[in-house]
Amino acid sequence: MLLRKCGELRQRYGIELSVVSITDITGTAYSGDGIDLRLALERCRRGVIDYPGAEEMSGVEAIREIEAELVVEATPSNIKNGEPGMSHMLEAFRAGKHVVTSNKGPLALEYWKLVQEARRRRVEFRFEASVGGAMPVINLARETLSGDRVVAIEGILNGTTNYILSRMTSEGTSYEAVLKEAQELGYAESDPTYDIEGIDTASKLVILANAVMGMRARFGDVKVRGITRITPEAVRLAKERGYVIKLIGEVRDSRLEVAPRLVPESHPLNVGGALNVAMLECDVAGRITVIGKGAGAIETQSAILSDIIAISRRCGG
């Protein structure tokens, strides 16, 4: 993406980005003059260790030792303890580096600790990509709807469960049958627990509650129920009454809840396939609804890029 967009970034924003290091599970590739991204993409199918001069350096070390202005933290999310992302982010703040991340684990567990640490160290910390993938929510609420107070948020924040429920609705098939197909098509993980039990939605909801509504919410505050008990009969009954069943995350009046809900067919929150949707209830603007692709490696890059550009413009890089 950076390779593709570097000309555009230069032209539109006068930004020159140079990737000085990349760390993955295999090690760290680095170059003070900037990594040759084309070469990296060619050579590093297995991992960055195949890049000329790469070393077995951990993420924390790389963040500490290598000179850079901004760290993009995109390691797998871990809702148990947030690692390794948590350590990466804290180390980056300590090293005076800005952070852009898509990693929701650390944010869902310790939102305020991270935000306050970044503030203390006077670095930028942005995480639009952690909720809703390409669908803008956090920045939309905080920066564009800056004059409004968001009093409630409702949405579908997990594409896997939406895909499953959408198909159950349109085909009348069983939950197990659709899940199996979803796994085969790559819409669901081989261990889909976090998605179907609503844990993924809950972690995103907590981030929104903190980031957009200024709450002091913790992951444990969310009442969570997943979609495992939804039957084809239930879906049919709901349909007869003009409703569809969706896994909705809702924050309202200090109540955080993830649960299957009955959504009227004509309601803006009734989006199909694997799409995500977020409805913000604003005190001035009223209800604002955003729909977009939630997950997806490419789509998420939109959010990461947007955050990198924002920091770049703010800090005159």
Place this chain on the structure above:
Amino acid sequence: MRISLDVELEDTPGQLLRALEPISKHGGNIISIVHIRDEKRPSRRLCVHLVMDVHDRETLEVILEELKSRGIGIARVGEDVRKERLTLLLIGHVVDTDLRDTIDRLNAIEGVLVSDLSLAMTHPEAESSAIVSIEVSQGTDTEKLMAAIEEIAREKKLEIVRSLEV
């Protein structure tokens, strides 16, 4: 506030308009108009049933005064209590866990009325689904209602899927 109003008009052209004018003049919003032609009514008078939204009681009084001064008879004035509809989908052993009790517990909350129920049973031993419509009057303790729903779900091991807030 929403008001239902039955007016008696002479069955001559322009009467309905004369009845509607005071309402719109004072900022009332007409929701529905239903003509009821009743042969039994004496002196060729028509009954029209109106539903309207007016700002407050004072405005309503002003409107009623003007209607009277125009010779329009007022047969009935009623305040429509705003009701919200909540729909619950129950999944589990809905019937076996004493469906009567489930309905009673919901009705026991002031302002709550179970108005409709549909049941889908695939097999006597298997789990079933039921969809319940509930009318919730304004001023109902929604916290109490939510708590009751949660307790029913927990006790009876039912999955209860609620409709979105209105």
